[in-house]
Amino acid sequence: MAGVDVRGMVAFAVCLPIAVVCSLRYVPSWFPPPAVETAGSSYPASGLTFSRESVSAAQPGSLPPQIANVQVCDIDGDGTTEVLACDVLGSRLVRFDRTEDGGWTETTLVDDVAAPAHATPVDLDGDGDRDLVVAVLGSIIPSDETIGRVEWFERVGDSYRRHVLLDDIRRVADVQPCDFDADGDIDLAVAVFGYARGEILWLENRGDGSFADHLLLPRVGGIHVPVADFDGDGDSDLAAVVSQHLEEIWGFENLGNGQFERRMLWRTPNFDLGSAGLVVADLDRDGDADLILPAGDNLEDFAAFPQPYHGCYWLENLGNWQFREHRISDLGGTYAAAVGDLDGDGDADVALVSLDNDWRNPANASIVWLENDGQQQFRSWQIDAEPIHLVTVAAGDLDGDGRTDLVAGSLNLRRPRERMGGVTAWFNRGRLP
Numbered sequence: 001m002a003g004v005d006v007r008g009m010v011a012f013a014v015c016l017p018i019a020v021v022c023s024l025r026y027v028p029s030w031f032p033p034p035a036v037e038t039a040g041s042s043y044p045a046s047g048l049t050f051s052r053e054s055v056s057a058a059q060p061g062s063l064p065p066q067i068a069n070v071q072v073c074d075i076d077g078d079g080t081t082e083v084l085a086c087d088v089l090g091s092r093l094v095r096f097d098r099t100e101d102g103g104w105t106e107t108t109l110v111d112d113v114a115a116p117a118h119a120t121p122v123d124l125d126g127d128g129d130r131d132l133v134v135a136v137l138g139s140i141i142p143s144d145e146t147i148g149r150v151e152w153f154e155r156v157g158d159s160y161r162r163h164v165l166l167d168d169i170r171r172v173a174d175v176q177p178c179d180f181d182a183d184g185d186i187d188l189a190v191a192v193f194g195y196a197r198g199e200i201l202w203l204e205n206r207g208d209g210s211f212a213d214h215l216l217l218p219r220v221g222g223i224h225v226p227v228a229d230f231d232g233d234g235d236s237d238l239a240a241v242v243s244q245h246l247e248e249i250w251g252f253e254n255l256g257n258g259q260f261e262r263r264m265l266w267r268t269p270n271f272d273l274g275s276a277g278l279v280v281a282d283l284d285r286d287g288d289a290d291l292i293l294p295a296g297d298n299l300e301d302f303a304a305f306p307q308p309y310h311g312c313y314w315l316e317n318l319g320n321w322q323f324r325e326h327r328i329s330d331l332g333g334t335y336a337a338a339v340g341d342l343d344g345d346g347d348a349d350v351a352l353v354s355l356d357n358d359w360r361n362p363a364n365a366s367i368v369w370l371e372n373d374g375q376q377q378f379r380s381w382q383i384d385a386e387p388i389h390l391v392t393v394a395a396g397d398l399d400g401d402g403r404t405d406l407v408a409g410s411l412n413l414r415r416p417r418e419r420m421g422g423v424t425a426w427f428n429r430g431r432l433p
Helices: 006-026
Strands: 048-056 067-073 082-087 092-098 104-111 116-122 131-136 148-156 159-169 172-178 187-192 199-205 211-217 237-242 248-256 259-267 279-281 290-295 311-319 322-329 334-340 349-354 367-372 378-384 390-396 405-410 423-431
Touching: 048 092, 048 104, 048 378, 067 116, 067 405, 082 116, 082 405, 082 423, 092 116, 104 131, 104 159, 131 159, 131 187, 148 172, 148 187, 159 187, 159 199, 159 211, 187 211, 199 237, 211 237, 211 248, 211 259, 237 259, 259 322, 279 334, 311 334, 322 349, 322 367, 322 378, 349 390, 367 405
Parallel strands: 067 390, 116 172, 334 390
Antiparallel strands: 048 423, 067 082, 082 092, 092 104, 116 131, 131 148, 131 172, 148 159, 172 187, 187 199, 199 211, 237 248, 248 259, 279 290, 290 311, 290 334, 311 322, 334 349, 349 367, 367 378, 390 405, 405 423
């Protein structure tokens, strides 16, 4: 083997594997590091007194309730507030009314709705009464099948007539009404969550009961599409939070005539953050629309537990489509937020609920409120530690006493099978004497 350095080849063959093994610790991993388990989150007892009341409870021997959304709203326009709930397990929209003796009556408004995710009262046809526009997932289980829908339930007397506005699409997580093109009728913003494929759309109302869909953003995991005038120019824009492996917030500036310019407003390199929703509120009361981002969705994990980056983020609107991030809570497993003046001091407080705090500790919080000191410094107060698995919360005056109460819904999909609820209310009784 003239001209071949055999000893050099042998040395190379021996040394190469050793060198590779020794250097592996310096090579970045292709896989994320293992999640760090925390002990969950608990806080001092609230300075406000809240009394818990079951609006719709888990029934012994039945399947655990699965409530996807609750709202405090005037469903029929009579000047009083009711609770509107999306009951996934029952495939229905439910109305709860407070009775004079302090109880609740339950009325099924619409049934045979496959996994309703969100319902909004709105006069879609301009006839003076309030209809319901519903985002239909089709299945609570992850899927890319075309099982989603946008459905309009037209109010006809004391009942509702179903119209399918958009179908043959993947799972729909949110629908929000607004006259985007300023032609005098109500259009719709739509978040198609899907699973591996999704999109953000707006539906143009053609005035004859039909809607034309327009793609705004091809993105998987759209959860909420809140509507507001984010740039202060007098027309309505929209925002969208997309989750899954993206963890982004997008804004869509309304340019008029049905045209939108999309803008990346916020993103994080932590693809495990778990964006769980998006709420519009002027948290600092400076006259513009801020965004509230609850983060802690870990339903994709078989054995979920709180993470140190879970909590709530306030995206302060600085103008000109610029937003500044502030982390205002560290509640483990945060899944939903609502804004209201809970302590009656004139500023905006925030209520949060948890899907997956560490429920092995019965003292860990399921619902908290963040007290705003007026300078947007927030302190977390614990309201309750049960029921658990809360995924939706709304704020409003439930009993007409002028105080802001809270209502939440449980989505019971995993263990522990205890301390479960359906729809639960917390009545605000004011400060302790």
